[in-house]
Amino acid sequence: MTQTTPITLTIPSSLGGMRLDQALQQLMPDQSRSRLQNWIKEGRVTINQQTVIAKLKVWGGEQVAVVPQDAPETGAFKAEDIAINVVYEDDHILVINKPAGMVVHPAAGNWEGTLLNALLHHAPQLSALPRAGIVHRLDKDTSGLLVVAKTFTAQNSLVKQLQERTVKREYRALVWGAVWRNGTVDQPVGRHPHARTKMAVTRSGRPAVTHYEVLERFAVHTYLRCMLETGRTHQIRVHMQFLKAPIVGDPVYGMSNIIPHRMMTANLLDTVKDFKRQALHAIKLGLIHPETLQPMEWQIELPLDMKILLESMRLEDLPVEDENYEFAMQEYALDDNFSEDEAESDFEDEPLDEDDVE
Numbered sequence: 448m449t450q451t452t453p454i455t456l457t458i459p460s461s462l463g464g465m466r467l468d469q470a471l472q473q474l475m476p477d478q479s480r481s482r483l484q485n486w487i488k489e490g491r492v493t494i495n496q497q498t499v500i501a502k503l504k505v506w507g508g509e510q511v512a513v514v515p516q517d518a519p520e521t522g523a524f525k526a527e528d529i530a531i532n533v534v535y536e537d538d539h540i541l542v543i544n545k546p547a548g549m550v551v552h553p554a555a556g557n558w559e560g561t562l563l564n565a566l567l568h569h570a571p572q573l574s575a576l577p578r579a580g581i582v583h584r585l586d587k588d589t590s591g592l593l594v595v596a597k598t599f600t601a602q603n604s605l606v607k608q609l610q611e612r613t614v615k616r617e618y619r620a621l622v623w624g625a626v627w628r629n630g631t632v633d634q635p636v637g638r639h640p641h642a643r644t645k646m647a648v649t650r651s652g653r654p655a656v657t658h659y660e661v662l663e664r665f666a667v668h669t670y671l672r673c674m675l676e677t678g679r680t681h682q683i684r685v686h687m688q689f690l691k692a693p694i695v696g697d698p699v700y701g702m703s704n705i706i707p708h709r710m711m712t713a714n715l716l717d718t719v720k721d722f723k724r725q726a727l728h729a730i731k732l733g734l735i736h737p738e739t740l741q742p743m744e745w746q747i748e749l750p751l752d753m754k755i756l757l758e759s760m761r762l763e764d765l766p767v768e769d770e771n772y773e774f775a776m777q778e779y780a781l782d783d784n785f786s787e788d789e790a791e792s793d794f795e796d797e798p799l800d801e802d803d804v805e
Contacts, residue, residue, distance in 0.1 A: 453512040460507030467492070468501040471513070478515075491516065524553070524574070529565035534592065534745055539738045540605070541570065541580070541595040544747055547724050551584040551593070566595060573597065582606055583614075583678060590750050591618070591729025596737070604737035609678065615733030618673040618683060619662075619749060621726035621756060622692040623702055626669040629660045632686040636679040645699055646681040648689045655679040657686040665760040667710050668695065683727060695756065697725035711763065718759040726753055 454475075462470040471483045471492070486492050487501045491514040494503075535542040543562065545551065550561045563579045573579040573595070580596040582605045594614075596602035608614045637652025639645035646652075656676035663670040669692065673683050681700070687693050688700040695701070696719075708716060733744040749757065 453514045456511045456513065458505045458507050458509040458511060462505065463507040465505060466501060467494075467499060467503045467505050467511075470505050471511070475513070486513065486516065489516075524567070524579070525559075525564060526567035526571060526574075527559060527564035528568050529560065531562070531565045531569060533569075534747065535743075539597055539601040540736070541566075541597055542732065542745055543593050543595060545585055545590060545593050545729075547588045547590040547750065547752070550587045552578065552581060562593075570597060576602055583609060585729060586681065586684075586725070586727075588724035589727045589729065590753075592732040592745055592747060593729070594732060594734065598737075601737040605734065608734055612676060613735065615731070615744070616675045616678070616729060617731035617746075618675070619728045619730050619753070620659075620671045620673050620683060620687065621695045621753065621760070622669050622671060622687050622690075623667065623695060624669065624692040625664055625667070626659070626661055626671065626690070626692050627664075630658075632657045632659070632689060634686065634689055636682055636685050646679070646685050648685060653677075653679060655682050655686065657683055663757075663761070666763050667707050668760050670757060670760070684725060695719060695726040696722045697727075701725065715759045715763050718756055722752065722756050724752075726756060728753055 456471075456474050458470055458474075462473055465473075468480055468484050468487060471487075472478065472480045475483065483492075484501045487499060490498045492499060493512045494509050496512070532544040532546070533541065534544050545562060552563050553559070553561050563581060566573050566579050566581075576596065576599065580602055582596055582602060583593065585591060585593055594605060596605050605614075633654075633656045634648040635650065635652035636646055636655040637649045639647040640649065654677060658674040658676065660672040660674075661669060662672055675682065679685075684694055684697055684700045688697075693701045711719070728749055730749065731744065731746040733742065735741070736743050748754075
């Protein structure tokens with residue numbers, strides 16, 4: 448909601464000689480300078496009923512009228528009529544097939560249009576629960592299954608199951624490189640020491656275990672089944688990078704300008720370039736129902752974009768014997784078009800010890 452009643456301020460002589468935006472920040476310390484500059488630019492700040500510019504010098508005695516605008520996060524927890532794909536629902540839990548491109552929980556850069564907003568419209572009673580019943584998350588551009596609690600009892604049960612690592616979570620991933628055998632990555636994951644919007648394998652991180660199984664192997668790609676034992680932020684993506692087999696399309700932990708053009712047909716090359724997200728999908732979810740205490744499991748299909756990508760890889764010609772391609776062993780750089788706002792959008796914090804935010 449936008450405030451329409453102006454706040455009237457008098458610039459004191461002690462602030463004389465300052466820019467208007469600097470003086471306003473002194474008088475309105477709860478507001479950031481960038482927000483005040485935006486208000487000035489939008490005409491929400493006037494002197495003698497005249498719009499002004501941020502760098503205008505003030506000398507004391509000016510009467511300033513400010514019409515504030517609520518911060519975007521103020522209305523974050525509101526219901527929005529957004530379609531969601533419900534896989535299962537009863538009086539206690541709700542299982543969603545989240546599409547790629549949807550943020551789960553409101554955060555910086557994404558204060559509306561999230562799954563939480565959609566859930567509040569679908570089941571208004573969720574407004575009484577912490578985080579509207581959300582107990583784990585998926586990254587914005589990871590698709591697939593996600594469970595939501597509809598009661599306090601269900602929420603407590605699901606949180607406990609996640610903490611005890613009894614929730615079964617299975618993913619499908621298409622990665623770069625030839626992964627030759629099944630295995631497990633048991634490496635701690637924590638904040639990247641130099642890039643605040645990234646995670647990394649680091650000794651100061653929290654324990655993280657990902658099991659992986661080769662389903663199909665292609666010329667320069669591998670189709671994997673990944674099973675989570677823990678659920679750290681970006682766990683699968685970080686662990687695949689650690690294996691030097693980063694996920695196709697991953698803008699943060701993927702490959703940057705290292706595509707092996709000579710070993711790919713034009714069709715596959717175009718398909719890979721057109722794939723605008725990480726090729727990661729939460730395909731299976733298993734848990735104990737909070738009320739009946741019976742084991743339940745759901746499995747869904749791959750989304751269409753991953754089906755098309757996988758089929759293009761299946762049609763790929765095998766490389767000739769004398770062409771060998773070695774993937775770079777250094778850490779993969781961010782793509783040039785990567786936005787930090789997008790990286791921040793879905794993992795501001797981990798609400799649970801075992802918060803699944805792949």
